[in-house]
Amino acid sequence: MKSDVLVIGAGGAGLVAALRAHETGASVRVLTKEYATRSQTSMAQGGINAALANVSEDSVEAHVQNTLKSAHGIANEAAVRLLCESAPEAVVWLESIGVCFSRTKDAKIAQRTLGGASAPRACYAQDYTGLKILHTLYDRCLACQIEILNERTLLDFITNTSLTGEVFVSGVSVLNIRTGDVEIYESASVIVATGGYSRIYEKHSTNAKGSSGDGIAAAFRAGASLSDMEFIQFHPTALRDSSILISESARGAGGYLLNSKGERFTNELAPRDEVARAIHEEMKKGEEVFLDIRHLGEAFIDEELPQERKLAKLYENVDPVYELIPIKPAAHYTMGGIEVGSDSQTKVNGLFAAGECANHKVHGANRLGGNSLLELIVFGAQAGENAGKYAKNSKHTHEPIVQKNTLLGEIQEFTSEINFYEMRANIGDIFYEKVGINREEKSLKSALQEVVKIHKNLSLMGPKDKSKIYNTNLVEFIEFKNLLELGEIILTCALQRKESRGAHFRSDFGAQDDALFKVHSIAYREKTAYGVKYED
Amino acid sequence: MKIKIQRYSTKLEVKEYEVSMQDATLLAVLNEIKTAQDATLTFASGCRSGVCGSCSVRVNGSEVLACAHKVKEDDLVEPLKNVPLIRDLVVDMDKALSFNAKAKAWQSALSQNITLTQEDEKRNEIQSDCILCGSCYSACPVYAVNEEFLGPFSLTRVWRYVVDARENSPEEKLQTIQTNGVWDCTLCNGCTLVCPQNISSKADIEKLRSKSVMAGHSDPSFSNFGGGFGGGFGFDGSPSF
Numbered sequence: 001m002k003s004d005v006l007v008i009g010a011g012g013a014g015l016v017a018a019l020r021a022h023e024t025g026a027s028v029r030v031l032t033k034e035y036a037t038r039s040q041t042s043m044a045q046g047g048i049n050a051a052l053a054n055v056s057e058d059s060v061e062a063h064v065q066n067t068l069k070s071a072h073g074i075a076n077e078a079a080v081r082l083l084c085e086s087a088p089e090a091v092v093w094l095e096s097i098g099v100c101f102s103r104t105k106d107a108k109i110a111q112r113t114l115g116g117a118s119a120p121r122a123c124y125a126q127d128y129t130g131l132k133i134l135h136t137l138y139d140r141c142l143a144c145q146i147e148i149l150n151e152r153t154l155l156d157f158i159t160n161t162s163l164t165g166e167v168f169v170s171g172v173s174v175l176n177i178r179t180g181d182v183e184i185y186e187s188a189s190v191i192v193a194t195g196g197y198s199r200i201y202e203k204h205s206t207n208a209k210g211s212s213g214d215g216i217a218a219a220f221r222a223g224a225s226l227s228d229m230e231f232i233q234f235h236p237t238a239l240r241d242s243s244i245l246i247s248e249s250a251r252g253a254g255g256y257l258l259n260s261k262g263e264r265f266t267n268e269l270a271p272r273d274e275v276a277r278a279i280h281e282e283m284k285k286g287e288e289v290f291l292d293i294r295h296l297g298e299a300f301i302d303e304e305l306p307q308e309r310k311l312a313k314l315y316e317n318v319d320p321v322y323e324l325i326p327i328k329p330a331a332h333y334t335m336g337g338i339e340v341g342s343d344s345q346t347k348v349n350g351l352f353a354a355g356e357c358a359n360h361k362v363h364g365a366n367r368l369g370g371n372s373l374l375e376l377i378v379f380g381a382q383a384g385e386n387a388g389k390y391a392k393n394s395k396h397t398h399e400p401i402v403q404k405n406t407l408l409g410e411i412q413e414f415t416s417e418i419n420f421y422e423m424r425a426n427i428g429d430i431f432y433e434k435v436g437i438n439r440e441e442k443s444l445k446s447a448l449q450e451v452v453k454i455h456k457n458l459s460l461m462g463p464k465d466k467s468k469i470y471n472t473n474l475v476e477f478i479e480f481k482n483l484l485e486l487g488e489i490i491l492t493c494a495l496q497r498k499e500s501r502g503a504h505f506r507s508d509f510g511a512q513d514d515a516l517f518k519v520h521s522i523a524y525r526e527k528t529a530y531g532v533k534y535e536d
Numbered sequence: 537m538k539i540k541i542q543r544y545s546t547k548l549e550v551k552e553y554e555v556s557m558q559d560a561t562l563l564a565v566l567n568e569i570k571t572a573q574d575a576t577l578t579f580a581s582g583c584r585s586g587v588c589g590s591c592s593v594r595v596n597g598s599e600v601l602a603c604a605h606k607v608k609e610d611d612l613v614e615p616l617k618n619v620p621l622i623r624d625l626v627v628d629m630d631k632a633l634s635f636n637a638k639a640k641a642w643q644s645a646l647s648q649n650i651t652l653t654q655e656d657e658k659r660n661e662i663q664s665d666c667i668l669c670g671s672c673y674s675a676c677p678v679y680a681v682n683e684e685f686l687g688p689f690s691l692t693r694v695w696r697y698v699v700d701a702r703e704n705s706p707e708e709k710l711q712t713i714q715t716n717g718v719w720d721c722t723l724c725n726g727c728t729l730v731c732p733q734n735i736s737s738k739a740d741i742e743k744l745r746s747k748s749v750m751a752g753h754s755d756p757s758f759s760n761f762g763g764g765f766g767g768g769f770g771f772d773g774s775p776s777f
Contacts, residue, residue, distance in 0.1 A: 034580075035629060037668050038588040098643040098702055100657055100664040107653040125664070131587050132664050139642040139693070150630060178622055208583040244585045311585055314561070314604060421571035464575040467545060470623040473575045 003029040003147075004391035005384075006172060006187040008154050008215055011039030012130070012376035013355025013383070014193035015137040018146050020384030021191070026391050028146050029185065031174055033153040033210060033475070036138045040195050040208050040356070041376065044130025045247035045307065046114050047122025048094075048377070049370035050087035054108040058119035060084050067371060070116045070271045071364025072502040073518045074228070079342065083362045083371070083378050090377040091123050099136045101125050102304075112304075113252040114369035116271035120252075122370035127247050127307040130373060151177040153475050154214050155407055157190060157222040159348060160400040167223050168349035170400035175408065177475060180468030182405050188391035189350040191383050192219055192338060196356035198232065200483045200490070201331035201436075202428025206238050206245040212479035213486045215357045219338045220485070224346040226523045227359045227535075228336035229486070230493035233367055233503050234437050235332035236275040237291050242315040243330040246308050248272070248369045250293050253304060258324065259287040273366040273503045276329040280437040283328065290324035297321075329437060333372060335363045335503065336493075339522060344383035350390055354383035361520065365502025411477065414462025423454050423461060424480050427487060439494055440508040448491040455484045489523045492530045497521060539565065539607060541577065542614040543624050550612070562613065563591055563602040566625075578624035586732060589669035592616060593625050599671035599730035616674035618683075632673045632687065639686045640712045641693035647702035656701045663696035663740060665733045672727035672737050684716045688727035688737030691718060695740040698747060710748050718744045719755050 005021040007014045010032035021028045030036070051058040063084040068075055091109065095101060101123055102110040111120040125132040141148060152174040159167050171186035194215025198207040205211070220226050236257070237246040251257070251268040257275070259265055259282050266278035279289050293301060293308075298321045301309055305320075312320045337359040344352045344360070354360075355376050362375060430450055434443035454461075458481065465473035499513035500506050519534035537558075543551050553569050560568075563581055570577045582588035584603040591602035594614045602613075619627040672688035679685060686694075694713055698706045721741045728736040745755075 034582060034588075034590065035633070035668075038582045038590045040583075042587045042589075042667070043583050043585065095652075096646040096648060096702075098647070098697065098700060100660060100696075100700075103652055103654045103657045105654060107651045107656075126661070128587070128665055131667065135664070135666065135668070139636070139697075142637045143640075143642040145637075178628070208588060209581060242584070307585075307587070314586075314606075317559070419571070419575075421575075425571075467576065467623070469545065470578055470626050472578050472580075472626075473570075 002186040003027045004188050005029070005191065005387045006031065006185055006189070007191045007193060008172060009039070009193035009195060009355070009357070010036035010148060011193060011195060011355060012041035012134055012137060012373065013380035014191070015134070015141055016377055016380030017191045017193055017354055017384035017387065019137070019140055019144060020381045021388035022144050022146055024385060024388030024392070026388035029187070030141070030146060030148040031152040031154070031172070031185065032148065032150055033177070033214070035150045036141070036148050037135055039134065040211055041134040042131045043208060043245065044373050045127040045245065046249045046252070047112060047124035047129050047370050048091060048133070048373035049117070049121045049368070050091040050123055050374070051084065051119070051121060052088055052091065052109060052111060052123070053119070054104055055111045055120040058121055060087070062118050063087065063121060066117050067362065067368055070366050070368045070502075072366060072512065073364065073514060074361070074501065074520060075364035076361035079360050079362050083374060086378045087374055090374060094133060094136070094377065097136055097140045099125065100132050112249055113269065114248045115251065115269050115275065116368045117370070122249070124249065126303070127249060127305050133373060152183065153177055153478060154194065154218055155182065155405045155478070156218050157348070157351060158184070158186070158400070158402055159222050166349055169222070169351040171402065173405035175475070175478070177470055180471060182408060184402055186400070186402070188394045189352065189387040191387050192351065192353040192357055193355045193380065194357045196334035196337065197483060197486050198331040198334055200427060200487055201431050202425055204243055204428055204432035205331040206235055206243055207332070212483050213357070214479065214482050215353070216337055217482035217485045219346060219348070219351065219353065220489075222348055222351065224348050224351060225339035226336065226489060227339040227520045229490045229523055230497055230521065231335035231365050231503050232331055232490070233272055233333040233335060234276040234329040236272055236279055236329050237327045238330035239312065239315050240326040240328045244311050244315055245332070246291060246312070246325060246327060247305065250291060250305055250308060253293070253296055253300070255291055255293040255296065258290045258292050261287070271366055271368065273505070276437050277505060279329050289327055291327050292324050293320050294322060331432070333367055335359070335365065335367055343386045344379055345386060350394060352383040352387045354379040365504060407478070411462055411474065414459045416462045416464045418457060418461045420461035420477055420480050427451065427454065427483070431487070435491060435494060437505060439504070439506050441495065444491060444495045448488065448495065451484065451487045451491060455488065458484065489530050493521045493523060493532050496532045537607065537609050540610065540612045541625070542612070544621055545623055560607055561603050562593070562595065562600070562605045562607050562611070565607050566602060578626050580626050587667055589667035592669040592671045592674070594674065599674050601669060601732045604732055616670055618674055618676065618679040619670065629670055632670055633668065635686045635690040636693060639690040639694050639717070640709065641690055641697060643697050643700065643703055644705045644708060647704070650702050652701055659699045660696040662733070662735055663692050666692060666735055667733060669732060671730045671732065675726040675730045677724060677726060678720055678722060682716060682720055685720050686713060686717045688741070691744060692735055692737045692740045695744050698744065706747070707751050710744070710751050710753065713744060714748065714753055714756070718748060719757065
């Protein structure tokens with residue numbers, strides 16, 4: 001059955017897009033590879049930025065300037081302005097649908113300071129901000145009777161070419177995980193909201209296992225452009241052994257970073273790229289690094305950071321009220337993604353993107369904490385609105401042809417002499433070591449060679465599980481394949497950007513080179529490899 | 537260390553696995569088995585930090601999040617109850633989740649210009665911590681006799697909205713949960729004991745009952761006393777009209 005709008009992904013951006021598209025009168029269907037409340041958005045802790053000035057003086061202009069500064073010259077100022085100007089309205093809307101934000105004593109939404117912010121600007125709900133926003137959005141979707149189909153993994157977008165030569169989207173093919181069948185969903189427009197690709201760092205990522213860039217890889221295969229893929233943010237404070245996130249709000253509240261000697265070594269509230277590099281430098285010297293929030297006191301920790309205490313106890317066996325928390329930086333957010341215009345549309349007509357999978361160019365080379373939840377709301381709404389309108393106005397001169405998806409058939413022919421899980425772990429280690437906080441030509445090249453080699457052997461790494469019903473071995477293999485495709489693109493972009501900017505730090509080109517590189521990198525496919533070009 | 541996992545594809549069977557891991561979460565152990573020993577082992581997971589609600593299973597009969605349970609020798613791991621089993625530890629949550637819609641667990645209308653105090657926020661702070669992991673649903677004995685029971689997480693969600701200062705028709709919300717709702721709960725407290733977020737649906741249901749009574753509703757099991765208009769059956773089992 002055809003719908004006007006299809007939304008792929010049911011995190012914050014997907015659900016906001018669905019709600020807004022529904023408001024335009026379009027029929028909306030949401031497909032998710034998990035369930036609607038299980039996405040990466042649930043993990044956002046710190047808050048959502050809006051210059052409400054509830055706690056101390058603040059302004060939209062300050063929010064704009066902080067965001068631009070952190071972006072290191074490659075954010076689009078108009079997009080940043082739209083983001084920051086829309087922020088107060090976005091938070092008011094969230095409050096109007098029932099999100100339970102923490103409050104100040106004078107009955108306003110509470111706000112706290114995150115890194116790189118000149119004022120306490122992040123509206124929060126304890127350290128469950130993402131969870132509470134996501135669940136309230138879900139409840140709103142139920143109220144609007146929006147159809148959500150669970151456990152469908154994206155295979156590919158279906159595209160057609162019009163008589164005038166324009167490529168347009170007409171639906172998707174997905175794997176129904178429960179039945180093992182390929183299903184086709186047709187629609188006039190499609191919104192991709194499938195999240196980022198931090199899981200290429202595997203165990204060195206703070207992200208949920210599903211952040212495998214499925215929608216980004218599929219959009220690229222469908223003809224969309226990808227931009228700024230080399231910019232990957234490392235969060236300074238992940239738990240050392242498990243890479244589980246300890247929110248920036250712990251430092252915002254006055255937490256210290258200490259080395260083994262118990263010395264502070266950096267400004268804890270600088271933007272994430274700087275803090276992560278400072279920690280990395282300490283660790284290179286052989287120091288262990290700890291987060292110290294003991295002086296904040298038990299009452300404060302239990303009120304503002306209850307989740308952090310629970311996680312530190314569970315995963316590191318330390319109680320942050322009395323002990324130091326061992327940490328390391330871990331891959332956290334991918335600034336790059338699907339290239340979109342100011343209407344959230346990709347190069348493929350009718351294919352829109354929002355959230356972490358899209359590059360609206362508001363984060364540039366380094367995202368500010370508290371801006372990603374904001375991005376979901378502002379650009380999720382924009383994508384939803386425009387996809388709804390597009391669906392209403394779209395008239396194609398001929399019925400689109402539905403291509404058959406052949407991927408599962410191909411995978412069935414693959415052998416499993418190599419365990420792809422081992423290769424997935426290898427890629428994670430290679431990326432953390434060579435494509436992490438500190439990069440240089442030789443190691444990037446060797447990483448690229450290793451990724452290409454593993455990719456070439458993909459047909460020897462097929463899933464061992466041949467079951468049709470709920471085959472997670474197959475789903476994880478498809479995710480691995482998507483990550484491999486993106487891995488080559490990330491590396492090609494990282495190699496070509498011979499400068500240091502924000503999260504992309506090259507020890508062999510330590511300076512920011514505005515003459516050559518104050519531009520966005522756009523990845524494209526050549527016959528046997530990927531190429532990069534640059535655009536303003 | 538040895539653990540036992542209930543497997544299911546065509547028939548139920550308990551399989552034993554040996555792993556050499558210390559102080560590991562169950563999710564880490566399941567991942568180790570899947571990636572190194574048996575790629576067919578099937579389970580759900582997501583954030584591994586207790587907020588996405590994907591990995592709830594039963595260990596030695598009690599509901600836990602796999603990512604929050606430290607494995608012990610001889611642990612027996614089984615899927616959740618009261619939900620259709622798909623494969624191994626994976627269950628189909630669609631019907632359970634559909635009770636949120638049936639219970640109309642949302643704010644009736646968009647609110648405008650309502651000031652919320654710290655006290656207002658505290659009224660449903662803990663209920664809005666729910667991660668929909670389904671542990672309470674699995675632990676609830678009512679489903680054995682009434683599979684249409686709206687259930688613990690949906691009713692907690694209704695309470696979360698009923699008690700919110702932004703809700704403009706709490707009476708309507710209460711109306712929705714009178715049938716297969718608050719009065720069907722046995723107050724056994726099983727849901728409270730297994731909730732990873734320390735929510736007590738039982739307590740929320742009691743509060744909903746008391747609000748219901750204040751709004752003029754009553755426990756239907758008592759509605760026939762004194763020959764009321766409740767319908768149903770009289771003391772001797774004969775229909776009373």
